Amino acid sequence: MSNLLEHFYCSYQVTKSPPQKNTYQNTTNMKNIAVIGAGTMGNGIAHTFAQFGYNVQLIDISQASLDRGLATITKNLDRMVAKEKISEDDKNNTLNNITTYTSIKDGVQNTSLVVEAATENVDLKLKIFKDLDEVCAEETILATNTSSISITQIAAATNRPEKVIGMHFMNPVPIMKLVEIIRGYNTSDEVMEFTVDLTKKINKVPVEVNDYPGFVANRILMPMINESIETLYNGVAGVAEIDTVMKLGMAHPMGPLQLADFIGLDVCLSILNVMYDGFKNPKYAPCPLLVNMVMAGKLGVKSGEGFYDYSESRKAEKVAKMFS
Ligand SMILES: NC(=O)c1ccc[n+]([C@@H]2O[C@H](COP(=O)([O-])OP(=O)(O)OC[C@H]3O[C@@H](n4cnc5c(N)ncnc54)[C@H](O)[C@@H]3O)[C@@H](O)[C@H]2O)c1
Numbered sequence: 489m490s491n492l493l494e495h496f497y498c499s500y501q502v503t504k505s506p507p508q509k510n511t512y513q514n515t516t517n518m519k520n521i522a523v524i525g526a527g528t529m530g531n532g533i534a535h536t537f538a539q540f541g542y543n544v545q546l547i548d549i550s551q552a553s554l555d556r557g558l559a560t561i562t563k564n565l566d567r568m569v570a571k572e573k574i575s576e577d578d579k580n581n582t583l584n585n586i587t588t589y590t591s592i593k594d595g596v597q598n599t600s601l602v603v604e605a606a607t608e609n610v611d612l613k614l615k616i617f618k619d620l621d622e623v624c625a626e627e628t629i630l631a632t633n634t635s636s637i638s639i640t641q642i643a644a645a646t647n648r649p650e651k652v653i654g655m656h657f658m659n660p661v662p663i664m665k666l667v668e669i670i671r672g673y674n675t676s677d678e679v680m681e682f683t684v685d686l687t688k689k690i691n692k693v694p695v696e697v698n699d700y701p702g703f704v705a706n707r708i709l710m711p712m713i714n715e716s717i718e719t720l721y722n723g724v725a726g727v728a729e730i731d732t733v734m735k736l737g738m739a740h741p742m743g744p745l746q747l748a749d750f751i752g753l754d755v756c757l758s759i760l761n762v763m764y765d766g767f768k769n770p771k772y773a774p775c776p777l778l779v780n781m782v783m784a785g786k787l788g789v790k791s792g793e794g795f796y797d798y799s800e801s802r803k804a805e806k807v808a809k810m811f812s
Pocket residue numbers: 524525526527528529530547548549550553604605606607608609612616633634635636656657658659751
């Protein structure tokens with residue numbers, strides 16, 4: 489990240505958003521929401537809005553991706569029915585509230601809000617937001633679920649930066665309560681209020697944060713994960729030992745190395761790099777072991793091996809051969 493941008497981040501706190509005209513609908517009247525990306529996060533976000541009665545227009549690049557997303561939503565709803573958390577009718581109503589599209593232009597028609605949850609890639613997101621700005625109604629609010637990319641940079645790809653905001657849902661979306669709401673440099677107070685209000689309406693807890701690299705969740709989580717990898721790299725303790733210390737000693741539900749495997753080691757590396765570039769501070773420098781593992785294709789659960797071996801089960805039962 490350039491020095492100019494660093495200067496920009498530093499001056500952020502003392503600069504107020506420009507006044508905006510209040511053209512968006514309130515969250516009570518709003519019915520249609522578009523979700524871009526039907527992957528891990530997009531299908532969870534679509535599921536959640538649909539369960540709360542919103543019409544969701546789910547968009548992905550291929551029908552196959554949309555079908556996979558819908559299959560995951562159905563499987564997760566079935567699980568909720570089996571646990572008697574929702575009824576069979578609730579399940580069917582939720583599914584009926586979701587319509588799928590392979591074109592952004594068609595999928596965003598008549599929506600008050602678009603939540604983008606496409607692949608974490610700066611150029612892709614800038615292109616999507618530029619396109620959205622062209623095809624969405626003037627009053628449509630554009631939210632992104634990015635884990636690490638600057639909301640302000642994404643907003644700058646549009647002519648409506650005051651209507652661009654971060655809505656950082658946690659995985660798995662239907663279960664996790666937190667949504668980090670990230671205010672970009674130009675995000676208006678009205679759009680902030682709208683997003684906070686909507687988040688409460690889907691029974692989640694919004695936490696307002698400013699647009700600095702890593703926001704809050706990853707700024708705190710990723711250095712912990714990185715330090716646990718450094719601890720392993722320095723030979724202080726083994727994989728199972730490090731995770732056991734954090735589970736039993738700090739009451740974490742899963743150890744940091746197991747959590748890194750679940751998030752994806754490539755995702756952890758990319759978030760650390762965003763913070764390292766953004767703050768120019770060596771404390772965020774990714775551990776060389778993490779860099780090597782990503783280059784070797786050991787990405788965690790999704791590749792079948794990370795710190796643990798997932799070839800027989802998705803549970804972290806067996807430490808990977810490299811570390812055992
Ligand atoms: N996975 C997590 O735990 C997690 C948590 C919080 C936030 N996020 C963020 O959520 C976003 C999505 O992550 P994910 O884990 O769901 O990724 P994913 O790879 O599971 O899904 C991404 C989806 O986006 C689709 N896509 C790609 N380009 C597209 C385009 N031009 N138009 C429409 N769809 C497109 C892909 O086909 C894919 O289905 C990322 O920004 C990520 O940083 C992820």
